[in-house]
Amino acid sequence: MKRTHNCGELRRSDLGKDVFLIGWVNVRRDHGGLLFIDLRDRYGITQVLFDAKLLSSSKSLHSEDLIGVGGKVQERPKGTINNKLVTGEIEVFAEKLFLLNKSKDLPFELSHDLKVAEEIRLTYRYLDLRRPIMQKRLIMRHRLVKLIRDYLGKKEFLEIETPILTKSTPEGARDYLVPSRLSPGDFYALPQSPQLFKQLLMVAGFEKYFQIARCFRDEDLRADRQPEHTQLDLECSFMTQEEILAIIEEMIGMLFEEILSLKIPLPFPHLMYQEAISKYGTDKPDLRDEKKTNFSFVWVEQFPLFQFNKEQDRLDPQHHPFTLPMEEDLSLLDQEPLKVRGLCYDLILNGQEVGGGSLRIHKRELQEKIFGLIGLSQEVYLSKFGFLLEALEYGAPPHGGIALGLDRLLMLMSGADSIREVIAFPKSGDGSCPLTGAPARVSLQQLKELSLKIDKKNKL
RNA sequence: GGGGACGUAGCCCAGUGGCUUAAGGCUCCGGACUGUCGAUCCGGUGAUCGUGGGUUCGAAUCCCAUCGUCCCCGCCA
Numbered sequence: 395m396k397r398t399h400n401c402g403e404l405r406r407s408d409l410g411k412d413v414f415l416i417g418w419v420n421v422r423r424d425h426g427g428l429l430f431i432d433l434r435d436r437y438g439i440t441q442v443l444f445d446a447k448l449l450s451s452s453k454s455l456h457s458e459d460l461i462g463v464g465g466k467v468q469e470r471p472k473g474t475i476n477n478k479l480v481t482g483e484i485e486v487f488a489e490k491l492f493l494l495n496k497s498k499d500l501p502f503e504l505s506h507d508l509k510v511a512e513e514i515r516l517t518y519r520y521l522d523l524r525r526p527i528m529q530k531r532l533i534m535r536h537r538l539v540k541l542i543r544d545y546l547g548k549k550e551f552l553e554i555e556t557p558i559l560t561k562s563t564p565e566g567a568r569d570y571l572v573p574s575r576l577s578p579g580d581f582y583a584l585p586q587s588p589q590l591f592k593q594l595l596m597v598a599g600f601e602k603y604f605q606i607a608r609c610f611r612d613e614d615l616r617a618d619r620q621p622e623h624t625q626l627d628l629e630c631s632f633m634t635q636e637e638i639l640a641i642i643e644e645m646i647g648m649l650f651e652e653i654l655s656l657k658i659p660l661p662f663p664h665l666m667y668q669e670a671i672s673k674y675g676t677d678k679p680d681l682r683d684e685k686k687t688n689f690s691f692v693w694v695e696q697f698p699l700f701q702f703n704k705e706q707d708r709l710d711p712q713h714h715p716f717t718l719p720m721e722e723d724l725s726l727l728d729q730e731p732l733k734v735r736g737l738c739y740d741l742i743l744n745g746q747e748v749g750g751g752s753l754r755i756h757k758r759e760l761q762e763k764i765f766g767l768i769g770l771s772q773e774v775y776l777s778k779f780g781f782l783l784e785a786l787e788y789g790a791p792p793h794g795g796i797a798l799g800l801d802r803l804l805m806l807m808s809g810a811d812s813i814r815e816v817i818a819f820p821k822s823g824d825g826s827c828p829l830t831g832a833p834a835r836v837s838l839q840q841l842k843e844l845s846l847k848i849d850k851k852n853k854l
Numbered sequence: 855g856g857g858g859a860c861g862u863a864g865c866c867c868a869g870u871g872g873c874u875u876a877a878g879g880c881u882c883c884g885g886a887c888u889g890u891c892g893a894u895c896c897g898g899u900g901a902u903c904g905u906g907g908g909u910u911c912g913a914a915u916c917c918c919a920u921c922g923u924c925c926c927c928g929c930c931a
């Protein structure tokens with residue numbers, strides 16, 4: 395029961411060969427005296443022809459049955475060549491048929507368009523993912539990640555993993571928490587980004603780091619936001635902003651060329667934050683020009699380091715508290731902190747933020763000053779970030795980096811209208827997974843081991 | 855937390871108060887057909903219109919509540 399070929403590779407040059415294919419029944423076309431099956435696997439579709447000999451058994455085949463077919467590759471008669479298929483000049487004349495695994499009637503049709511309620515698609519995601527368009531998207535995702543790894547590898551970047559179980563920090567989005575069994579009452583947090591760890595890797599002297607990193611944020615979902623998303627996270631020592639951006643631009647140019655056969659004009663245009671706001675009224679303008687490519691990248695840089703938080707009557711970091719202020723603005727820190735600009739940059743594609751980064755503070759004194767300016771008491775910042783501050787005291791190198799949202803980038807590259815379309819098993823709008831039923835109750839025993847009790851108001 | 859749209863057979867969808875015994879396409883079932891390619895043709899099964907309540911002589915169609923889905927705002931350093 396070993397296949398000799400996949401469903402996308404037979405050509406005219408294979409005429410006469412005895413082959414064995416395995417695949418799913420994509421479509422059945424029954425003509426009475428003969429019957430066609432479009433056999434599908436991840437590589438493509440090959441037409442299989444059944445005549446009188448195997449007719450009765452082939453007639454019972456249904457969509458998505460898994461079958462094995464032994465037969466001979468033959469030329470299609472003149473006028474019946476299908477130009478839509480790369481295998482369209484040939485067909486396999488079936489001599490043996492094995493029903494390997496039957497399929498139930500499908501909850502929705504795979505061979506039609508995507509107009510099916512998303513909840514149903516997600517409940518049966520393993521079927522939804524059989525559709526060629528979904529396979530294409532995930533294959534594109536694989537290629538993108540592979541190209542990134544190869545590219546950064548050549549540039550001497552090291553791929554280093556950072557913890558998923560880590561520590562909650564006070565800034566940013568709401569954390570996902572994981573209770574500690576060994577330390578009752580304490581919690582790990584899932585990382586919102588590897589930010590602190592990659593800075594520590596710079597202190598450790600790795601100079602060029604990257605990671606295809608999963609990031610977690612417990613906030614409400616959107617078409618372009620999931621509770622967990624994947625970003626290309628990278629960080630470099632001893633590089634200027636220009637050098638970092640050049641690496642990203644070259645990489646993105648390469649990705650669009652390799653994946654979409656599109657030449658993206660380099661370098662990307664730059665806008666200062668103030669300029670973007672005054673000209674376009676937004677810090678993520680859509681600069682698409684209909685005459686040219688459909689993809690328009692722009693860097694927006696020099697964001698203010700702080701923004702004023704009215705409710706709390708204090709300064710909040712605009713980006714994150716590790717961003718290096720512009721040298722020429724340092725003198726403003728005490729008197730006019732809202733005028734201080736940061737050495738930071740967002741990458742905007744078609745009006746959507748697909749990346750952001752900055753040069754980082756690498757000296758303890760300045761970092762402490764920033765913590766103070768955003769209203770963290772010494773007690774708080776020492777308990778939350780003391781390890782970082784101390785690390786900066788051991789000859790920490792100047793460094794900076796960036797993170798690109800891979801789901802968003804893929805969404806835009808593939809023309810999908812939601813990042814869920816480029817994620818194999820995404821969460822639905824309420825953060826749940828219709829397929830597995832997560833999140834779900836756990837047993838009392840599990841809670842007990844974690845020293846947790848559920849508030850009865852929320853029923854148990 | 856707020857706003858909007860939607861919820862009709864397995865899937866997609868028409869129908870905005872009586873002319874609908876709720877239409878159509880696909881799936882599914884049966885039949886015909888030796889060259890199709892989301893085959894075609896003929897026939898058939900299948901929904902009381904998310905749920906509950908109300909208005910009315912009469913409701914899928916109006917009102918209220920509730921549940922669910924999606925989109926947006928808030929939120930997302």
